[in-house]
Amino acid sequence: MPVTMKHIAELCGVSIATVSKIVNGKYDDVKEETRLRVLKTVEEEGYFINTLARSMKTKNTKTLGLIIPDIKNAYYTDISRGAEDMAVRKGYSLFLCNTDDSINKEIGYLVKLMEKQVDGIIIIASMERNFEMEELLKINVPFAVLNNSTNYKDYVVRVEVDDYKGMYEGVEHLIALGHRKIMYLQGKNNLSFGEERFRGYKDALENHGIPFNENLVATSTFNVEGAYEYLRENGLVPETTAIMCGNDLMALGVLNWTKEECIDVPGDLSIIGYDDTIFSVISSPKITTVNQHCRLVGEILVKELLEKIDAEDFTQKNIPVESHLVVRESTGKPMIH
Amino acid sequence: MPVTMKHIAELCGVSIATVSKIVNGKYDDVKEETRLRVLKTVEEEGYFINTLARSMKTKNTKTLGLIIPDIKNAYYTDISRGAEDMAVRKGYSLFLCNTDDSINKEIGYLVKLMEKQVDGIIIIASMERNFEMEELLKINVPFAVLNNSTNYKDYVVRVEVDDYKGMYEGVEHLIALGHRKIMYLQGKNNLSFGEERFRGYKDALENHGIPFNENLVATSTFNVEGAYEYLRENGLVPETTAIMCGNDLMALGVLNWTKEECIDVPGDLSIIGYDDTIFSVISSPKITTVNQHCRLVGEILVKELLEKIDAEDFTQKNIPVESHLVVRESTGKPMIH
DNA sequence: TTGTACGCGTTATCAA
DNA sequence: TTGATAACGCGTACAA
Numbered sequence: 001m002p003v004t005m006k007h008i009a010e011l012c013g014v015s016i017a018t019v020s021k022i023v024n025g026k027y028d029d030v031k032e033e034t035r036l037r038v039l040k041t042v043e044e045e046g047y048f049i050n051t052l053a054r055s056m057k058t059k060n061t062k063t064l065g066l067i068i069p070d071i072k073n074a075y076y077t078d079i080s081r082g083a084e085d086m087a088v089r090k091g092y093s094l095f096l097c098n099t100d101d102s103i104n105k106e107i108g109y110l111v112k113l114m115e116k117q118v119d120g121i122i123i124i125a126s127m128e129r130n131f132e133m134e135e136l137l138k139i140n141v142p143f144a145v146l147n148n149s150t151n152y153k154d155y156v157v158r159v160e161v162d163d164y165k166g167m168y169e170g171v172e173h174l175i176a177l178g179h180r181k182i183m184y185l186q187g188k189n190n191l192s193f194g195e196e197r198f199r200g201y202k203d204a205l206e207n208h209g210i211p212f213n214e215n216l217v218a219t220s221t222f223n224v225e226g227a228y229e230y231l232r233e234n235g236l237v238p239e240t241t242a243i244m245c246g247n248d249l250m251a252l253g254v255l256n257w258t259k260e261e262c263i264d265v266p267g268d269l270s271i272i273g274y275d276d277t278i279f280s281v282i283s284s285p286k287i288t289t290v291n292q293h294c295r296l297v298g299e300i301l302v303k304e305l306l307e308k309i310d311a312e313d314f315t316q317k318n319i320p321v322e323s324h325l326v327v328r329e330s331t332g333k334p335m336i337h
Numbered sequence: 338m339p340v341t342m343k344h345i346a347e348l349c350g351v352s353i354a355t356v357s358k359i360v361n362g363k364y365d366d367v368k369e370e371t372r373l374r375v376l377k378t379v380e381e382e383g384y385f386i387n388t389l390a391r392s393m394k395t396k397n398t399k400t401l402g403l404i405i406p407d408i409k410n411a412y413y414t415d416i417s418r419g420a421e422d423m424a425v426r427k428g429y430s431l432f433l434c435n436t437d438d439s440i441n442k443e444i445g446y447l448v449k450l451m452e453k454q455v456d457g458i459i460i461i462a463s464m465e466r467n468f469e470m471e472e473l474l475k476i477n478v479p480f481a482v483l484n485n486s487t488n489y490k491d492y493v494v495r496v497e498v499d500d501y502k503g504m505y506e507g508v509e510h511l512i513a514l515g516h517r518k519i520m521y522l523q524g525k526n527n528l529s530f531g532e533e534r535f536r537g538y539k540d541a542l543e544n545h546g547i548p549f550n551e552n553l554v555a556t557s558t559f560n561v562e563g564a565y566e567y568l569r570e571n572g573l574v575p576e577t578t579a580i581m582c583g584n585d586l587m588a589l590g591v592l593n594w595t596k597e598e599c600i601d602v603p604g605d606l607s608i609i610g611y612d613d614t615i616f617s618v619i620s621s622p623k624i625t626t627v628n629q630h631c632r633l634v635g636e637i638l639v640k641e642l643l644e645k646i647d648a649e650d651f652t653q654k655n656i657p658v659e660s661h662l663v664v665r666e667s668t669g670k671p672m673i674h
Numbered sequence: 675t676t677g678t679a680c681g682c683g684t685t686a687t688c689a690a
Numbered sequence: 691t692t693g694a695t696a697a698c699g700c701g702t703a704c705a706a
Contacts, residue, residue, distance in 0.1 A: 003477075004699055015677045020701060029675060046475045048451045052389050052398070053699035056682040061389070063453075066433075071408065072418050081409050084433055093449060096403075096421055096433040112430060114385045116400075138383045224619055252619050259621055282561055282589050282616065284596055341683055352693045357685065366691060390683035393698040 003047045011041050023049060055117065064302065065113035065121040067097045067106060074277040075247070075294055076124065079146075082298025083122060090306050092119070101126040107133055114140055120305045125151045127190055142314055144305040146297065147193050157304040158318045159297055163193040166290040166323030167200030170244050170272045173288070173325055175208045177333050179242040179270060182210075185230065185254070187222035187246030201244060220253075222246055227253030241269060241334035248273035248280045251287050251330070266332035276326050285329035292323045340384045348378050360386060392454065401639065402450035402458040404434045404443060411614040412584070412631055413461065416483075419635025420459055427643050429456070438463040444470055451477055457642045462488045464527055479651055481642040483634065484530050494641040495655045496634055500530040503627040503660030504537030507581050507609045510625070510662055512545045514670050516579040516607060519547075522567065522591070524559035524583030538581065557590075559583055564590030578606060578671035585610035585617045588624050588667070603669035613663050622666035629660045 001007060005023075009016045014034060021027055022038045041047075055061045066083050068076040080096070087094045095118065097109040106126045113121055121143040129151060144157035174182050184201045186194065202212050215237055220226035227250035245251040251273030258265050265271055265285055273280050276291035300319060308314065338344060342356045349356070351371060358364055359375045378384075392398045403420050405413040417433070424431045432455065434446040443463045450458055458480040466488060481494035511519050521538045523531065539549050552574055557563035564587035582588040588610030595602050602608055602622055610617050613628035637656060645651065 002699090006699075016700080017678080017702080018676060021676095024701085031675060034675085046477065048448065048477070050454060050699055051452045052392050052454050053682085054701075055389050056393070056684095056699080057701045059682085070418070071421070072414055077409055077414055080433070081407070081435065084408070084435055088434075088445075093432050093434075093453060095430050096417070097425075097430075098418065098421055108425075111385065115388045116430060117387060117389050140383065140385070249619075256619075256621065279619065282586070282593075283619070284593065284621070339683090343683075353684080354686085354693055354695090355691090358692095361685085368691060371691085387683050390698090391685070393683080393700095394685040396698085 003045045004050070005047075008038065008041050008045060008047055011045070012038050014038065023047075060119050061117050062091055063093050063095065063116065063118045064305070065095045065097060065109070065116075065118045067099060067109050067113075067121065068124045069101045069126055070098050071096065074279070075275050075292075078277075078294030079124065079298035079301070082295035082300075083302045084298075085295075086299040086302040086306075090302070092302075092306065099126040101128055103128045103130045103133060107137055110137060110139060120144070120309050122301045122305060123152060125191070129190070142305060142308055144301045146301065147191070156308045156314050156316060157301065158316070159300055159304075160318055160320045161193070161292050161297060162320060162323050163196035164200040164203075166274070166292065166325070167197040167244065168204045169323070169325040170274075170288075170290055171201055171204035172208070173327065174242045174244070174270060174272065174331065175204065175210065177242075177270065177331060179334050180210055181213075181216065181237065181240045181242070183216045183218065183237065183240050183243045185218050185220060185227055185243055185245050185250060187226075187250065188219055189222070189246075197246075216240065220246075220250065223249045224253040224256065226250060228257050229253075231257040236269075242271070242331070243269065244272050245274060247275050248277045248287060248289055250274075251289070252279055252283055255283060255285075255287070255330070264335075265330055267335045270331040270334070272325075272331060280326075280328065283330075288328045288331040289326050290323050291326050293321055297321055340382045341387070342384075345375065345378050345382060345384055348382070349375050351375065360384075397456050398454050399428055400430050400432065400453065400455045401642070402432045402434060402446070402453075402455045404436060404446050404450075404458065404460045406438045406461060406463055407435050408433065411616070412612050412629075415614075415631030416461070416635035416638070419632035419637075420639045421635075422632075423636040423639040423643075427639070429639075429643065436463045438465055440465045440467045440470060444474055447474060447476060457481070457646050459638045459642060460489060462528070466527070479642060479645055481638045483638065484528065493645040493651050493653060494638065495653070496637055496641075497655055497657045498530070498629050498634060499657060499660050500533035501537040501540075503611070503629065503662070504534040504581065505541045506660070506662040507611075507625075507627055508538055508541035509545070510664065510668065511579045511581070511607060511609065512541065512547065514579075514607065514668065516671050517547055518550075518553065518574065518577045518579070520553045520555065520574065520577050520580045522555050522557060522564055522580055522582050522587060524563075524587065525556055526559070526583075534583075553577065557583075557587065560586045561590040561593065563587060565594050566590075568594040573606075579608070579668070580606065581609050582611060584612050585614045585624060585626055587611075588626070589616055589620055592620060592622075592624070592667070601672075602667055604672045607668040607671070609662075609668060617663075617665065620667075625665045625668040626663050627660050628663050630658055634658055 005016045005019045009019045099106040142156040145155040220230040273287045273289035276289045280287035280289040342353050346353045346356045436442040479493040482492040557567040610624045610626035613626045617624035617626040
């Protein structure tokens with residue numbers, strides 16, 4: 001026989017209602033003696049409340065879903081950690097969902113989470129999109145999103161990492177050091193932050209009187225090999241003295257390439273990464289990078305989502321989060337040979 | 338009004354029972370026409386099954402809990418990814434729980450998971466232990482553990498990463514290259530794998546006629562700074578030509594120190610890491626390391642746990658997983674100056 | 675101060 | 691081929 005409230009009630013010779021009150025801390029009208037007796041049996045029998053049954057009544061599950069492309073990606077690892085932290089702190093549990101940037105998996109998870117009656121969802125949309133499928137699916141719980149404004153328009157919370165500013169500051173830093181030919185090696189991506197960064201790059205240049213040169217913009221995948229292979233195959237545009245990368249891994253790829261080519265960093269080439277992950281600090285030289293406060297972003301996503309849920313306020317809220325440049329060793333004045 | 342089976346049933350003019358059969362694919366005895374009609378309204382109304390209610394009846398939730406120290410640690414990131422992958426593949430969802438190696442948090446999660454009626458739990462025990470508390474808590478669902486045999490004796494599945502062999506192979510590799518004075522810089526740890534690795538280190542030496550020297554064993558924390566600081570403060574025992582590290586981050590810390598000290602790797606010093614994380618391959622030189630197949634471990638933990646659950650077979654099963662050495666650039670023959 | 679009784683949404687059994 | 695109904699374990703008015 002399972003250990004239920006009924007079971008406890010029978011053992012103690014009280015009613016289920018009394019047990020319920022006690023285990024839920026609503027014992028203002030329960031005699032101290034019976035309370036202790038019940039608590040003792042609860043302990044002895046190893047009773048755990050059944051939140052499924054509770055949720056049937058209360059209509060909430062104290063559970064959230066977190067949908068990300070891949071926990072292995074350091075950027076999402078950070079967000080997840082922040083999200084999970086905030087969730088427990090607020091008494092919630094978190095379902096982990098890795099989409100691998102597949103829209104099918106994403107939708108599969110969405111359905112599953114709704115079937116599980118989660119109280120809310122945090123979605124970092126996958127890169128692959130399919131508007132028809134999105135149209136079809138109606139998410140019936142509040143959800144929070146990150147940046148990618150084009151998808152999931154019915155969010156209640158959107159955290160906007162300032163990609164424009166992050167990029168702008170990085171390029172400005174390089175210009176201040178004296179760089180003029182600054183390459184932008186971006187990651188392959190069809191989400192809105194790509195455009196924002198591109199704008200930041202362009203504006204920073206133009207606001208400092210440097211004409212934009214499209215030959216200096218290149219694209220590879222968001223990893224070490226991608227950046228490395230790109231440079232191996234294409235090299236640098238002559239006289240380039242600095243590179244802004246799409247993330248820290250790409251910066252590492254560039255760094256590996258410079259080592260093979262005996263290019264001094266930052267003497268011959270300055271490199272800036274993006275994300276301020278552990279990679280930027282364990283490399284040699286340490287990489288100047290843009291910190292996006294991922295962990296904080298995860299915390300904010302959950303915190304704000306829960307506030308919306310609690311308040312039953314489903315109007316939309318946009319929350320900006322500043323990025324900032326962390327200057328380390330991979331950037332310096334260009335040395336003209 | 339919520340979209341429930343009852344709601345659908347009323348719209349279609351059929352009974353709840355019929356709807357239930359249809360949405361659960363048990364329509365062998367349902368007329369095709371009514372089936373299509375019901376399915377259509379399900380679609381139109383955006384009905385999702387309520388798994389809470391279902392679980393009340395079926396006594397399972399198709400949900401697992403994953404308890405790890407910290408998802409930020411690359412080792413656990415890998416395990417988590419593998420675990421989540423296998424979980425979805427088998428139709429299960431996963432709760433993510435970070436303990437930060439705190440026994441209190443661990444127990445808090447355990448309670449929460451049981452309250453959520455998970456079908457099983459995967460526990461990577463935190464380093465901090467408290468046997469009294471463990472005694473008190475009776476986990477009422479099957480669970481799987483990793484190595485640390487001293488805790489949670491009632492597991493149904495235990496995956497045993499072969500720490501002994503991993504270490505043994507690493508040291509043997511160094512000996513084969515000609516090293517005699519091999520330092521072991523271990524990570525601070527009170528779990529059993531520490532002992533196993535230590536045994537592997539010792540045995541490898543002694544089986545090759547090299548006497549064990551306790552001065553060559555040191556301890557720091559499991560990160561870059563720990564290893565770096567240790568060497569900065571204590572330096573190497575004279576004539577040491579190789580170091581086995583507790584993990585890749587520590588190996589990186591050693592590498593950083595050698596750069597400052599102008600010690601050539603692997604010419605003056607060979608370094609071996611542990612875990613075969615991305616760090617070992619992005620450094621320069623790339624680090625020889627022991628691969629523990631973490632992702633696979635995560636998959637196995639879930640797969641085997643689910644098999645036990647399905648079979649309602651709660652006898653214990655121990656599953657060995659081999660480690661193997663990955664030779665890269667940080668190890669070579671010692672050069673005697 | 676304690677207990678009764680209903681409902682939450684589903685599954686499963688058995689009858690119609 | 692379909693439907694009525696009793697669980698599942700809990701929360702909450704309301705009654706005692």
